[in-house]
Amino acid sequence: MATRRPVLVVAVAAAALALAAGIYFGRSTFGLGGTEGGGRDAAALLGVTLPDTSGKDQTLAQWRGKVLVVNFWATWCAPCREEMPEFVRAQAEMGSRGLQFVGIAIDSADKVRPFVEEIGLNYPSLIGGYGAMELSKALGNRLMALPFTVVVDRHGAIVHTQLGPLRDAQLRSILSQLL
Amino acid sequence: MDSLPTSTGSAPKRRAAEARDGPAPAPWSPPGRADRPIGVGARTCAGVSPRWVALAFASASVFLTLWRPAPAVAQLKLLEPERAFAFAARGLDDRTVEARFVVADGYYLYRDKLRFSVDGAALAVVPPLPAGKVKNDEFFGKVETYRGMLLVKLPLEAAAPGRSLTVRAESQGCADAGVCYPPQVQQVTIALPAAGGKPGLPVEAAPEKKRWFN
Numbered sequence: 001m002a003t004r005r006p007v008l009v010v011a012v013a014a015a016a017l018a019l020a021a022g023i024y025f026g027r028s029t030f031g032l033g034g035t036e037g038g039g040r041d042a043a044a045l046l047g048v049t050l051p052d053t054s055g056k057d058q059t060l061a062q063w064r065g066k067v068l069v070v071n072f073w074a075t076w077c078a079p080c081r082e083e084m085p086e087f088v089r090a091q092a093e094m095g096s097r098g099l100q101f102v103g104i105a106i107d108s109a110d111k112v113r114p115f116v117e118e119i120g121l122n123y124p125s126l127i128g129g130y131g132a133m134e135l136s137k138a139l140g141n142r143l144m145a146l147p148f149t150v151v152v153d154r155h156g157a158i159v160h161t162q163l164g165p166l167r168d169a170q171l172r173s174i175l176s177q178l179l
Numbered sequence: 180m181d182s183l184p185t186s187t188g189s190a191p192k193r194r195a196a197e198a199r200d201g202p203a204p205a206p207w208s209p210p211g212r213a214d215r216p217i218g219v220g221a222r223t224c225a226g227v228s229p230r231w232v233a234l235a236f237a238s239a240s241v242f243l244t245l246w247r248p249a250p251a252v253a254q255l256k257l258l259e260p261e262r263a264f265a266f267a268a269r270g271l272d273d274r275t276v277e278a279r280f281v282v283a284d285g286y287y288l289y290r291d292k293l294r295f296s297v298d299g300a301a302l303a304v305v306p307p308l309p310a311g312k313v314k315n316d317e318f319f320g321k322v323e324t325y326r327g328m329l330l331v332k333l334p335l336e337a338a339a340p341g342r343s344l345t346v347r348a349e350s351q352g353c354a355d356a357g358v359c360y361p362p363q364v365q366q367v368t369i370a371l372p373a374a375g376g377k378p379g380l381p382v383e384a385a386p387e388k389k390r391w392f393n
Contacts, residue, residue, distance in 0.1 A: 032257045
């Protein structure tokens with residue numbers, strides 16, 4: 001009988017530790033990568049109005065009916081800047097087939113303008129403050145990290161969200177089913 | 180940027196008490212029952228020994244820990260920014276605060292985005308930051324980054340023995356996995372040592388333990 005108690009104590013301790021670890025790690029880490037949008041309605045996103053780099057208000061609803069790729073980015077985010085030339089190429093190639101990229105920069109216009117010129121951005125980048133970060137959070141970017149990209153089909157349904165870089169092959173595979 | 184997320188350090192008093200007495204006993208430990216071994220004669224109505232109940236509970240817990248619903252696409256895991264960049268501070272002496280960042284493996288902070296301030300006390304100088312690892316950025320040119328542990332001394336303009344101070348850090352960093360976090364403000368409240376006193380214990384701005392069970 002004397003040996004039973006240590007077994008019980010060890011078992012309970014192990015269980016508690018495992019449970020705590022499960023809750024701990026379950027809560028403190030978040031997925032990086034892509035998630036299928038499951039056809040969620042992009043109304044909240046399409047209803048957004050933000051200024052462009054010249055200060056003129058632009059509403060995302062003007063691109064309704066196109067395949068829309070909304071990319072949340074910032075000049076202070078190196079991985080964001082690295083993937084943007086790839087978006088420029090895709091826009092040039094597939095724009096005539098109904099593809100529209102739109103950037104939402106979590107940044108100030110005076111930082112965005114020189115970068116946009118430098119890489120020859122061929123799609124609009126709107127200027128969003130911290131409020132735009134909250135918007136990305138509502139779309140699934142729980143960590144509010146960048147880059148975060150949302151793909152919306154012609155019917156206004158979210159088909160893909162991506163935290164972290166969207167690789168060229170993956171982007172093209174998603175777009176090929178929508179264009 | 181209109182406003183920044185802020186995380187606040189915990190009550191230093193509770194931390195100090197924990198450091199002294201150890202963590203509070205777990206709620207499931209049976210206090211004052213050492214003379215009554217749990218296994219003896221304590222059969223449940225189903226006739227199952229508590230030992231097996233415990234083992235079953237342990238296995239169930241391990242299962243729950245390891246089991247995750249499969250995501251639609253394979254995903255890597257990312258830390259919350261306040262865990263990736265854990266901020267702490269302590270009083271070194273009656274006129275010096277030591278700020279500390281512990282940067283998790285696979286993450287880095289930008290040197291030129293770091294700002295420290297102390298509420299209610301002026302800093303004697305702009306805190307000298309150690310040299311970081313130089314990284315060539317296509318757009319910004321040479322930038323310096325920190326990995327691992329970073330210690331920065333914040334010298335106050337005037338001695339303030341025993342004073343309670345709020346130390347604030349603004350930082351911005353990224354993960355090697357290919358994401359960056361927005362600038363983040365973290366703060367902790369510490370007490371400076373008395374004149375000639377020993378340095379204080381670091382107070383961490385990391386999320387509170389109680390958040391595990393929220």
